[in-house]
Amino acid sequence: MNIQEKLSLIEEALDTEENTLTPETVLEDVDSWDSIAALSLIAMMDDNFGKTLSGSEIKALVTVGDILAHME
Template structure:
């Protein structure tokens, strides 16, 4: 999966417009990255990549890139 595809998937999960996310963006500056979005992220990572995110891993995410790195 290309980085562009991963970004598109993340945008869909966070209910953001296509093309709005970039890897270097800080999560704390993204309004849509709220507590409900984190739950959607947990589901997406599990359903699409079989990755079970822990609470600590989620707290450790600082940038979009940190999330992309887990999407394997």
């Protein structure tokens, strides 16, 4: 999966418009980054990468790049 495909999955989980996120995007600046987006992100990681993000891992996320680092 290339980075564009990964960004697209994150955009879907965070319910942003397409092609609006970059690895540098700060999550706090994303209006739709909330508890519902976090739960959607956890489900997406589980479905696509077989990983279960913990609460502390979610809390530690600062940028979109931090999410990408888990997507391997």
